[in-house]
Amino acid sequence: DTAVSQTPKYLVTQMGNDKSIKCEQNLGHDTMYWYKQDSKKFLKIMFSYNNKELIINETVPNRFSPKSPDKAHLNLHINSLELGDSAVYFCASSPGTSGGELFFGEGSRLTVL
């Protein structure tokens, strides 16, 4: 069983479209995250949820909206996609919010044409 799973793994779409990436973790963790990895391999935090509540919201355009229906799921919805949104998006989870190990999913590669 995959600990942190994301779908879809690949997503190709046109500018202006709206798309969603889903994430689920079966580790029983309280905290989930969305990261964006750009072409230079920098991994930047976008959002963090703890028990379904938003605790970190970095400087991300409001076209990006995370949703956590329960603590095992954190989905990312992106409106009006732009070319610069092309990247690999990683979901991660951790047991709590104070240090410790992050468990990452396999990533979702988004390509905006």
Added chain:
Amino acid sequence: LAKTTQPISMDSYEGQEVNITCSHNNIATNDYITWYQQFPSQGPRFIIQGYKTKVTNEVASLFIPADRKSSTLSLPRVSLSDTAVYYCLVGDSWNAGNMLTFGGGTRLMVKP
């Protein structure tokens, strides 16, 4: 926020020991040092974490000098499968955002 500096890339050969150093001159008292490994098309994977002196697990060792302004990840007898990007992070709490952004990492290439 403690910033980290690592070499962009390193080359090694199978069977050698590889040491990757990370500089973090403004590390805070409560900060831990954590290393992650990322293979192509995969998410990063936790390798090791330490606060001071030396930490060893089945995968690697982490050496931290007394001033804690740098740390060295040591990979014993690397194999081709150790080819990956290695990230050094410094911080004390996910909540405070200290450990949340990974830098560019060090791209390790292990050659036969």
